[in-house]
Amino acid sequence: MLTPRLAMTLNALGLYAIAVILAAAFAMQFWLHELPCPLCLLQRVAFAALAVGPVLNLRFGPRPSHYALSLLAALLGAGIAMRQILLHIMPGDPGYGTALLGLHYYSWVFVCFAAALLLIAAMLLSDRQFKEAVEAPRLGAFGTTAVFLVVALTLANVASTFVECGPNICPDDPVSYRLLQ
């Protein structure tokens, strides 16, 4: 059974996992020089959305409504990733971008969101975290760092997307940063 304290620790770990995924996307973008397509960017957006629930859980204590936000975000992200998988489903299609460990980024994204759905459902199985009121959650450096890491990476995506697309709609198959041309 999860205590509120343990649930908040797990939520902080979830935020670190989201930060790692967003950082991996940046690594592929800058080290492999692969510009994210609109659907790729929307998958990153879904990861930012996934982080809102854990942030609220850390700030106000665990609540079912906060987990519901994460479930909605995970469904959105899994749906977008599934569409991109289906776009490249035909035999011989090279896919978009470089495959990592045999899977493209969008395939890994689908796996991550499917795992998130399972983990959030598992978290919701424990009622004890909701019965024990947390009046003023003590966050500590572990939780605070997790929150600001994800916020910083999300804001970095604002800048990166603006440099890539400028004040326009991102092209379906981007080849250069519009603001650096």
Next chain:
Amino acid sequence: MRDLAELTGRGMDQAVLFLLFALAMLAGWFGHRGLSLALFGLSLVLSVADYLHHATDALPLSF
């Protein structure tokens, strides 16, 4: 249905979405739970609209 690209003028659709979700996180962090939930709801609806704007290619599937 007007999509996010139209609503934001010429574009910047995904940059706006990242910014809105970041604001939702920051609003929650600084104690404004209601504002955070409202921003999340708005951002989620706009994300779906933006997805529908970009999901125009026919899927190579046959049943």
